[in-house]
Structures are given as structure tokens and as C-alpha cells.
Amino acid sequence: MADSVHRLNTSLSDENFKQSCASIRDKLVHLDQSSIDSILEHDDPQKAEIVLPDGRQFIWYFAIGSMNNPISLYLRDLYPIVSYPVVCPNYRVIFRSPSGMADIESDPGAEFHGVVHLLSNDEMARLDKMEGMYRRIPVNVIDYQGQSHLVYAYTMIIPNKTVGLPSERYLDIIVKGCEYYNVQPEYINRLKQEQALVPRKQPQEFQSFTDIPIDAFFSTDELARHDGTDPTLPMWICINGKILEYSGLPPADHPEYEERRRFYSFFQPRWGGRQADYGFAKGLYEPLYKIPLNEEDLSDEHRAMIEDLFITMIIKNSQNINYWKLIGRLLRSDTKLSTSHVHLN
Structure with a gap:
């Protein structure tokens, strides 16, 4: 693994991870042991699927990244029937550029550890x-215990794969999941002590939007009307209390049209006309903060971090800056004014 001065410090997020686990414990869906046994009696270690006589199907899924963490699973409405730690021989896990996400790659003689989950067929389809x-x-x-099993893992399909570094947030999610499911301590220590990473930003480094019109305030009802479904109204989104307007798609013959169309079709149904902080907190789980229970259950620092992530991932990373305008x-x-330092033109 690459040499770097930056290594994971899990102690910073230990307490909030414990609180997050405690807050979801009563919400998890558990089958009774007899129901689990009735499913596993049809298991074949040489197959990644279990098919019951009544037609129900279950899939063995090998998590190599954030899905080995119980909070990440919960936030995606995934409730494994069975979970246990494993070693995967003749493969290695690699973090890919530019975002540092985990990938699996064939490597005879190598091995790495992760967590296997048994999911329903419907859950696997959503995944x-x-x-x-x-x-x-x-x-x-x-x-x-030395028992082998065929499972499904995910490998990236992007062209020109290159090696990158995971973010500290992402590696923290993986390590805490490994600890939660009792992955071998030696492997966890390797991730902590040897894996180079991109360190977390400190709160004073968070980017934020500026040039917000003075005294321009909009209600939640007004925000909701601008959800992108009415062609006469532009799409709005609210991040950390700040409302941005999307300029819409360029003409069909514009060189960026197809890219913009794909972005809009993905973005609009998820975030159009909404306060997006809670949704982003669910989709971009950060162990440093306790998972929020609703839109109001986020700290000011957590909201500021989400604003920074939105600017980095949505605005700056994909030429989106030309398509967004701050309107109020x-x-x-609890609306507050704050000093900001990112300009949209």
C-alpha cells in the first residue's frame, strides 16, 4: 500500500458510531432463527443463490466497501438475514481514482477480508x-471455520481503471464495519496502519456558497413547487438552508446536452424541490456524526460538511458550476447568515 503520512484515526468517530448503532438497533428487521434455518436448509455452497420451493430467492453478497457497515446498510434499507466475516483468496481490493472507491481485482496468491450478507432477491436488485x-x-x-462458498461481489466497469486513495471518511466506514462484524483484527490493523488515504477536511476548511441575494427567502412550499416536474418552473434545491436554481437543459444540439440530460434525469427525482441535507447525510454517511433521524436532526457542522461535499462533488467536479445560480x-x-467564500457566476 502506498506510503503516506496520512493514516486513519478511528477514535475520532468511535463514540458517534456507537450512538448510531444504538439508535437503529430497534429499527432493524430480524427473522427468528427457525425462519433463518428454513432458508439455509436449501443453501448450496457452490451457488450464490438460494431458491426456496415457494419461489422466493436470496443472494449471497460479498461486501468489500461501505456495505460491510451496518449503518450504511440501514441507510439503504438493506437488512441482511445472515452476515459473517470471510477471506477472499486470489483477489485483492483496490481503491480507484478519482473518488477512491473500492474495487476487486484478480491476483493469484493474494487475499483480503470482508463481510458476506444474505439478502433477498428484491434487495439485491435494488443494490x-x-x-x-x-x-x-x-x-x-x-x-x-474454513468453509468455502460462492458469492457475488461487485467490480467496477469504468474504462481505464487507475489506482487512487480512499477518503478518510470512506476508510473509516469500512474499518468500523469490519470491526462490527468481527473481521480478523490483523486485517483491520493493516487497513489502519498501512493504507494511505485522503484526510478529512477540518471544519474551518469547508467550502460554502456566497453571493446569496440579501433578504431573498422562500418557504418550503415554494421550494416544493420547483421540483422540476413543471416545465414552466426551474428546478430548485436547498443545501444547508441555501436555495440554488438549476438553469435547465441546453438545446439538444449542444455538445453538453447528453451529459446534462443524464445528470438531470438522475438528480431531479431525488433532490428536486427538496431540502437535500438529510438525503445527502444518508447517501454519504460520515461516521464522525451520529446518523440523523430526520431533516431537523443534523448539527450545524454536519450541514456545513454536506454543503462542502455538494460543492466538491456536484458543482466543481463536473462543470456544473455554469448551470447553478444561488437565489436565496x-x-x-433557525435561518442564519454566515460568511461564505465560494462564488457562483
């Missing part, structure tokens, strides 16, 4: 959609 840059491949894993703030009881 397929979430993992849009990946495709399923079958791999053999071995549990800590959301009218609510």
Missing part, C-alpha cells in the same frame, strides 16, 4: 441499481 458503476461477478470466499435562503426559524 444493483445503486451500484451503477459496478457489475456483479461470482467469487469464492472462505469463512473463519429557505425561510425557517
Whole structure:
């Protein structure tokens, strides 16, 4: 693994991770042991699927990244029937540029550890959609009792794969998931002590929007009307209390049209006309903060971090800056003015 002065410090997020786990414990869906046994009696270690006589199907899924973390699973409405740690021989896990996401690559003689989950067929189908840059491949894993099983893992399908560094947030999610599911401590220590990473930003380094019109406030009802479904109204989104307007698609013959169309079709149904902080907190889980229970259950620092992520990932990373305009703030009881330092033109 690459040499770097930056290594993971899990202690910073330990307490909030414990609180997050405690807050979801009563919300998790658990089958009774007899129901689990009735499913597993049809298991074949040489197959990644379990098919019951009544037609129900279940899939063995090998998590190599954030999906080995119970909070990440919960935030995506995934409730494994069974989960256990394994070693995957003849493969290695690699973090890919530019975002540092985990990928699996064939490497005879190598091995790495992760967590296997048994999911319903419906859950696996939803996961397929979430993992849009990946495709399923079958791999053999071995549990800590020496039993092998065929499972599905995801590998990236992007062209020209290059090696990158994971973010500290992402590696923290992986490590805490490994600890939660009792992955071998030696492997966890390797991730902590050897894996180079991109360090977290400090709060004073967070980017924020500026040039917000003075005294321009909009209600949640006004925000909701601008959800992108009415062709006469532009799409709005609210990030950290600040409302941005999307300029819309360029003409069909514009060189950026197809890219903009794909972005809009993905973005609009998820975030159009909404306060997006809670949704981003769910989709971009950060162990430093306790998972929010609703839109109001986010700290000011957590919201500021989400604003920084939105600027970095949505605005600056994809030429989107030319398509967004700050138009005001959301009218609510805790609305505050703040000093900002990112300009949209």
C-alpha cells in the first residue's frame, strides 16, 4: 500500500458510531432463527443463490466497501438475514481514482477480508441499481471455520481503471464495519496502519456558497413547487438552508446536452424541490456524526460538511458550476447568515 503520512484515526468517530448503532438497533428487521434455518436448509455452497420451493430467492453478497457497515446498510434499507466475516483468496481490493472507491481485482496468491450478507432477491436488485458503476461477478470466499462458498461481489466497469486513495471518511466506514462484524483484527490493523488515504477536511476548511441575494427567502412550499416536474418552473434545491436554481437543459444540439440530460434525469427525482441535507447525510454517511433521524436532526457542522461535499462533488467536479445560480435562503426559524467564500457566476 502506498506510503503516506496520512493514516486513519478511528477514535475520532468511535463514540458517534456507537450512538448510531444504538439508535437503529430497534429499527432493524430480524427473522427468528427457525425462519433463518428454513432458508439455509436449501443453501448450496457452490451457488450464490438460494431458491426456496415457494419461489422466493436470496443472494449471497460479498461486501468489500461501505456495505460491510451496518449503518450504511440501514441507510439503504438493506437488512441482511445472515452476515459473517470471510477471506477472499486470489483477489485483492483496490481503491480507484478519482473518488477512491473500492474495487476487486484478480491476483493469484493474494487475499483480503470482508463481510458476506444474505439478502433477498428484491434487495439485491435494488443494490444493483445503486451500484451503477459496478457489475456483479461470482467469487469464492472462505469463512473463519474454513468453509468455502460462492458469492457475488461487485467490480467496477469504468474504462481505464487507475489506482487512487480512499477518503478518510470512506476508510473509516469500512474499518468500523469490519470491526462490527468481527473481521480478523490483523486485517483491520493493516487497513489502519498501512493504507494511505485522503484526510478529512477540518471544519474551518469547508467550502460554502456566497453571493446569496440579501433578504431573498422562500418557504418550503415554494421550494416544493420547483421540483422540476413543471416545465414552466426551474428546478430548485436547498443545501444547508441555501436555495440554488438549476438553469435547465441546453438545446439538444449542444455538445453538453447528453451529459446534462443524464445528470438531470438522475438528480431531479431525488433532490428536486427538496431540502437535500438529510438525503445527502444518508447517501454519504460520515461516521464522525451520529446518523440523523430526520431533516431537523443534523448539527450545524454536519450541514456545513454536506454543503462542502455538494460543492466538491456536484458543482466543481463536473462543470456544473455554469448551470447553478444561488437565489436565496429557505425561510425557517433557525435561518442564519454566515460568511461564505465560494462564488457562483
